[in-house]
Amino acid sequence: MPVPYSMDLRWRIVQACARGTQSQREVAEYFQVSLATVENILRLYRRAGDVSPRKPDHPGPPARLDDKARAQLRRFLEKQPDMTLAELRQQLVRDNGPLVSTSRICRVLQEMGLRRKKRQYMPANGTPRGYVRSGGGITRK
Structure with a gap:
């Protein structure tokens, strides 16, 4: 999960845009963030008067294995x-x-951090395997 930008950076973006000496694109380039990030931070500031990152709308289901x-x-x-x-x-x-x-x-x-058994027990196959030793090594019948 991505980490939100710091509050300091968010407020500096708002202040830079409020000065009106640079476009949003120039502010984005100066702070090395995307234009969409600048727009989203300014939208948050206009709507809520604050630039705190939004909390997720749905954090996911609760853990079933407590x-x-x-x-x-x-x-x-x-x-x-x-x-x-x-x-x-x-x-x-x-x-x-x-x-x-x-x-x-x-x-x-x-x-x-617990280990577990990887496979179920498998009974031995009824077909016997035979191996024959030859001059060059061991080969299967």
């Missing part, structure tokens, strides 16, 4: 460290936790 759910995940992995993401998800739902995707659980575990 501290309680994160603590549950940590306990599950301490008790059984080889649980897969799907098993963690099922256990979380069983313990009245939120219903979230396995990819979300994966991201949360990464944020928490």
Whole structure:
């Protein structure tokens, strides 16, 4: 997410435009910002009398995995460290936790710095693999 311009810079842009000795384009070039930035700051100043950056209209949905759910995940992995993401998800739902995707659980575990089992157990294939030693090395049958 981009960082808003400093309040000092915003007020200097307003003052430079208020003097009327330079065009908005020249002010933008002088302060090395875009013309749209100068226009937006001046619009904010005219409407609100202030140049503070606007707060986002919608900050996004609240986190579904709160501290309680994160603590549950940590306990599950301490008790059984080889649980897969799907098993963690099922256990979380069983313990009245939120219903979230396995990819979300994966991201949360990464944020928490926890390791996890990467794959589900796969039984050995019924077809035996044979290898033959030849003069040049080992080859597959």
